[in-house]
Amino acid sequence: MPTFAHSTERFSDRVADYVRFRPTYPREIVTFLHDTCGVAPAAPVADIGAGTGISAKVFLDEGHPVIAVEPNDAMRAAADALLASYDGFSSVSGTAEATTLADASVDLVIAAQAFHWFDPVTARREFARILKPRGLVALFWNSRMLEGSPFLEGYEALLQQYSTDYQAVAERYGDDESMAVWFGDAFAHKAYFPNAQWLDFDGLKGRLLSSSYAPKAGHPNHEPMLTALRALFDRTAHDGNVEFAYQTRVYVGYATPQR
Template sequence: MKNVRRFDGKVGDYVRFRERYSPEILLPILRSVCGLTRDWLVADIGAGTGMLSDVFLANGNRTLAVEPNPEMRQMCRIAHEGNLNLTMIDGTAEATGVNSSSVDLVAAGRAMHWFDREAAFAEFRRILKPDGWVGIIAFGRTEKGREENLVLEQILRDFSPSHTDTHAGYEVYGQLKSYLPRDFYHQEILKTISLNWQDLLGLTLSLSHSPSRADPHYPLFERALRDFFERFASDGEVQLETRYWINLGRFEPV
């Protein structure tokens, strides 16, 4: 439940400022590696406001957006009003509410580290068709790389009490091949984004572990972020390195 409520009060910043997944980048890879067609049923687990779902909707797929946070579900519902290919489900990665052996592809975006991994992978296996695929696809700023990324990461560590707890779950991304050994595929794609001050502030506030505006430490946090922006900005924008972290694979038959 703690993880379900982590984004309470952050959904507005999340939907406005988070980095968007690109169908133009992801769909060719999914078609080539997995054989994705528009006939597949996709379950987006921890769907949030539907940003990864949008990739599959752009391909014409019927998509089940499974999300336990009420604010996220509501925003997703509003953003996709009238899209008959999207179905919202109040469920978790460990108990999706999706029918057994019904899904061609289980996808998860920037959410896998919130799941109970053993229970989640067991649930993924339950809802997948026998030869179904799992895609764990994350996209966002890197923690290393450019100096800007390193300095911003340190600011977050200094002002985010839950930062260590949040990042402890990231180790799962290095273990995915052991869960999905059949036809496992991994690719990383580096890019950069340019952010003005409002973009930087909004993106940072959308993170689960950043101080909220009601936090007593928030004024110091915003001052540190402003100092960061003034140090690195050129022509009113700061550049950060981003990375697609694409992992595709299938379970071994039981």
């Protein structure tokens, strides 16, 4: 697996776009964890790599107290602002490998759109430490659909042409095979849910610029990329919007093999 220097800081200058333009996650994830995986309602949750609080909010809205663990100061501040009204929310500066949380303090560890930045071996050990006995790990991603419409196929081609390290980042995302390897004998459940955003051009532009691999202003690919994005939008939009479609993939298991 490739490594990325300063991965905890890759989004520092993209926080505003991340807050405004990144998709949320289907509430069906929480229902699945309750009904299929046996997670108790109101069980304490640690959201690792919580970012701006998008995933934490899904669980807070369903009655779970959430501790957000996030090493990036700007992203953690955005989460604190977004979720300040929730009594069950708190945040700490920590990483997947060193969360700062107490031993056996949570029933569920989640990581949404973040696990591919972790050291998989050290993170697994840390998850096992902070989870209560029989506590679960749920890893999930909004995986952008790469085909199925002219827009989706054109957007993928645009990323391949103009992005800086898109392919290296995309290859790190969790899939059935890599998650089966990581969980091993501790793999318990998986599920897939449809998800989508309907975006006007400003929303589409913000969504693109929230990605860590999108070249920023000043990079020679930045303006050509935005020109190509405008052309793609103009030829594929319907009623002023494009459908940015995802499949939300959820993988659930234990941090250690269960006997």
